[in-house]
Amino acid sequence: MCVACWDTEAARLAGIDPCHCGAPHTLRAYARIDADLRRREFLGGAGAVVGMFAGFGLAPRMARAQTPGRPLLLSNLRFFDGRETIMQEGRDILIEGDRITALPARGQGPEDAERIDCGGRVVIPGLIDAHWHSTLVGVSQVVALTQDVGFLHLMAGREAGATLMRGFTTVRDVGGPAFGLKLAVDRGAVAGPRIFPSGAMISQTSGHGDFRLRSDLPRFPDTPPTHIERQGVAQIADGADMVLRATREQLMKGASQIKIMAGGGVASLYDPLDAIQFTEAEMRAAVQAASDWGTYVCAHVYTPGGIRRAVAAGVRSIEHGQLADDETVRIMAGEGVWWSIQPFLADEDANPYSDPAQRAKQLEVAEGTVRAFDLARTHGVPLAFGTDILFNPDGAASQGRQLAKFARFMSPLEALRTATGAAGELLAMSGPRAPYDGRLGVIAEGALADLLVVDADPEAGLDWLDDPEGRLRLIMKGGRIHKDAL
Template structure:
């Protein structure tokens, strides 16, 4: 307090305070300034975040959502419902609240609906890729093992938007740290497909998911986790106890199904293709833990012996399996298991490998692919489409072309069924662990409104899938329109 103020108080004279810091008027002014600064910081931060995401192509780009209380009616169309192997006419598609609520006769829909005229084009359900790696698809192996994990996730977000724009409205992620990406998409912060996550791929030591370098061996109890383990790409687990622990960790994080490595692979350098990985008891541990949560296990596997062991353990989805013999294929059919199979043909769209050993393994798998499709269909095995584009920055764009290749083995609509209605049945094995409520892969009353409009005729060929930029005219996911060029 100043001397003059003290003298005034002592004399009983009302002081004149030259410092107005505590005055009500000053406090009010300070409150207004602080509120304005807070608002500016908030807006600036929001702009920075949105700008960052927009710069990477991650910002939400849906053109419009449904008007609350007002349905959307797609009309003037021919549609494939995902199940019936023929194009249907004479009906419209009514969408309300993110779901298909009816298939009224043409012209019989509600008068107050927002009408989308499809111009006589082909309409299909949103496509489903049952074997995708959303975090690992668009980057190289070197980048995946060495780059900052934040950059890896940003690249995954960019690729997620491109995936949706190819017409794949749902993917089953069969291994990788995808839980955060899924959450961002579901909350509308990032554009992308629905994701059924597996989390980290479970692998035995020396298995297909063991990416450690030889100079890190032997591992001791005090060693830190390998980068791929700490990042959530893979989880090395040996013995029943560890398999149970790692399975439960993925379920805790939100896995809709569990992925195990049951045999050798092409991309990994230390596990020969003919090896059988995980003992029966270890496999059963994963199956039992998943079943306790109401879901299932899918397994990376190629060889007959390993396939038979998977089926004995209760694995519900065989991933790849191109080297299956007749007995293994019949066993899949008898067990009512699913065969998530990819058109591995060692062609221009195949994952690229510089290692001669990997190239030899790739050729061996490709030689079994044609027979696998033919024999699987002959035995009546449940078959669903997947691509498994992996660590291949230029390969993701081939996703639709990979599906079109299935018309080599079956009719175009049968091939399309594998990526719609059949794939939706496979996803339904997740039961209560499914992240989404409602049928997928079908155009039917009550199904989720994931709908595509194409230039092309699915009854005669699927070549139009190779050019979604020009041929895919409308992308709707959950009733929201993300692309419309009708």
């Protein structure tokens, strides 16, 4: 009915028909439009819709839930529990709802349970990437700095589904506007991993998160935020008061932890790698605000001076740190600080940089990577696996292969622990700000049922991580099966 129909009684009394909804010419037009729409739908409308969503990785995935009222039992398996660096057997894994509720002796599970025979394969906890950029991994740096934020989010949705299919059921997002993506994943609108979001990376002027060009300087008090700030990728803050405000804003948005830039970086053009960024007072402001909300601060930093300042200010997780020296790592160990480290080796999987200055910084970091792993082992610093694949759409697929590289520096099961139980301990430092209630990265009673059935022997090596399509036979997140190729 059209707008003019609202007073049809008055119109009839006046002998007037103000509405043409039922007129012959109108009905003929409706018929033509309807026929055209049906033809379009038949020829390609539905296909176009499916193609659009599938192209962005947002097409609904079949996630098989348990039969209501019946527990699920994984049987005929060996398993790595994410904590002990040994393979275990002789037990099944009982799942009710989104939890692991028991590890009964083989064959002793409840009779009414729905059973999945794993065929003697290995079960491991869902993998955790402790240094991921959900909205920045699937686009180039130019796109991230210039394109519409809606496009970024669609690309992020596509990559979220691919991340889950690589076996990564949880990521700690350490910079970028991931709050909307997290909400969509949690509500089941988009397939993807659990996300622990940091929100915008907090950077000083001229810091690693300041992506302005030199032609954009100077910045005045009335200068509007940059495109990158408006999108929520980074936030520039100078002085303790501004850092305090920036931290509180990310907490208000839902950050589970805070990310600050405490030193120079590779991706940024204008800050030297050896630069120490933020004063200790500025860092302490972020730490205080986060602590007041029951969570912690992690810091991007490579060099000894920056790491020491961050640790002194109360930062609980060092991101990267490949240029640390022996004394600095000893201090980290003494303070119980986590080391979220990546296998930066300047190899075929490195983030691509064409600028000579960026490339030189990348090579410097790569030279320190092997020594960093040695120092961590010497001093017993807890390690958590991360990739930091950034502005590298083609490189995202190397996520599992990056974890396999850890086995160059430790045993395969030790490497696997950095992306399961150890990473879960790091994420647990978010305390009440943790967005998910339950232990992650372990196979244990009460833990969230994030599980992978692997067609390989993790004790012998981790090269199978580079073939998730063929080697991951079952992917479960929160008790729901997202892939079943058993």
